[in-house]
Amino acid sequence: MxxxxxxxxxxxxxxxxxxxxxxxxxxxxxxxxxxxxxxxxxxxxxxxxxxxxxxxxxxxxxxxxxxxxxxxxxxxLHPVKAAGMAEVHASNMSKLGADGRPLLRADGKVLKGPNFRPPDLTRVLRGAK
The missing domain is CATH 1.10.3420.10 (putative ntp pyrophosphohydrolase like domain)
Structure with missing residues (x-):
């Protein structure tokens, strides 16, 4: 399987x-x-x-x-799916607040903390060539 x-x-x-x-x-x-x-x-x-x-x-x-x-x-995009997901995951993990805790909107959506960095997907795509 x-x-x-x-x-x-x-x-x-x-x-x-x-x-x-x-x-x-x-x-x-x-x-x-x-x-x-x-x-x-x-x-x-x-x-x-x-x-x-x-x-x-x-x-x-x-x-x-x-x-x-x-x-x-x-x-x-299948050759870069894993690398793209890893990059987005790292970016999402950078959303934590300065105290290491999540910042939440009233409805529970996680907000970007002060150390947020956007994913560098251009780098991921360049690596596929």
Whole structure:
């Protein structure tokens, strides 16, 4: 069994003849379809949450991950997914407040602390070439 979602979706792309790009680029002929599918899946998640249906929540989350990984593949960003995620994670961890605690908005969203640094995804993309 494959335990990496990107590799699962890669196998699906191969089996169904769905494109996998070798180089990072936004495919004009398929980008809007990819965005529409992601939006459909997020709408399904919203409906499942509203209904309190955990089976449908799980289904929607898995579908979102599947479509998201497919978009990494079609946009040629699959070689830098791990490095991009690590860079975004490091950036997100820099949001802690000066006291090492999270700064929260009233609704619970984590805010940027004084030591926040944005992710350097340009560097990550340059490393892919």
């Amino acid at each position: 494959i335990d990496n979602t990107l590799e699962m979706v890669r196998a699906w792309h191969h089996a169904f003849g769905v494109p996998i790009a070798d180089d990072a680029a936004i495919p004009a002929e398929r980008a809007e379809m990819r965005l529409a599918i992601l939006e459909e899946e997020v709408a399904e998640l919203r409906a499942a949450v509203s209904a309190g249906n955990m089976v449908e929540v799980l289904d929607a989350l898995c579908d979102i991950q599947y479509v998201l990984d497919g978009t990494f593949l079609e946009f040629g």
